[in-house]
Amino acid sequence: MGFAQSQAMNGRLQWIKKWEELARQANWSAAALAEKCDVSLRTLERYFIGKTGKCPQAWLCEQRQQQAIELLRDGCNVTKTATLLGYKHATHFSREFKKHWGHAPTESGSDVANNVVPARNRRKCRVLV
Numbered sequence: 001m002g003f004a005q006s007q008a009m010n011g012r013l014q015w016i017k018k019w020e021e022l023a024r025q026a027n028w029s030a031a032a033l034a035e036k037c038d039v040s041l042r043t044l045e046r047y048f049i050g051k052t053g054k055c056p057q058a059w060l061c062e063q064r065q066q067q068a069i070e071l072l073r074d075g076c077n078v079t080k081t082a083t084l085l086g087y088k089h090a091t092h093f094s095r096e097f098k099k100h101w102g103h104a105p106t107e108s109g110s111d112v113a114n115n116v117v118p119a120r121n122r123r124k125c126r127v128l129v
Contacts, residue, residue: 013037013047020063027086028064030056065100068093078105 016022016037026032033056034044041056048056064085071081082093097105 013039013044023060023063024067026060028060030060033060061096061100065097068097068105069101072105081105 022033022036026036030044031041034041037044039047044056048054048059052059054062067085068081071084072078076084078094079090082090085093087093087096094104094106
């Protein structure tokens with residue numbers, strides 16, 4: 001892909017406003033998100049790293065966990081939250097939640113809305129320049 005083509009695709013991505021909605025539609029997958037945006041995964045990676053400093057998958061994981069916090073805050077139980085976020089198993093959701101937030105979703109209780117800070121930076125991705 002030439003420089004002009006790459007710039008045109010980046011320009012197309014800049015006009016997208018509903019990234020969170022697209023993330024849900026892509027079932028939190030960077031490859032599916034790239035497909036929905038009609039760009040290559042590599043183009044999506046370059047765009048996200050330039051705009052957010054993160055690879056698309058790391059951003060998607062953060063968005064998914066933010067949705068989890070909102071659902072739990074709104075009274076959804078762990079199983080329902082896992083299902084709504086596209087996890088096949090509630091145990092997988094619980095593991096990912098704990099890895100991200102530093103505690104299990106069942107330990108959140110009324111504090112779910114207060115002072116939730118990710119336990120560590122999410123997945124690192126390789127940056128190919």
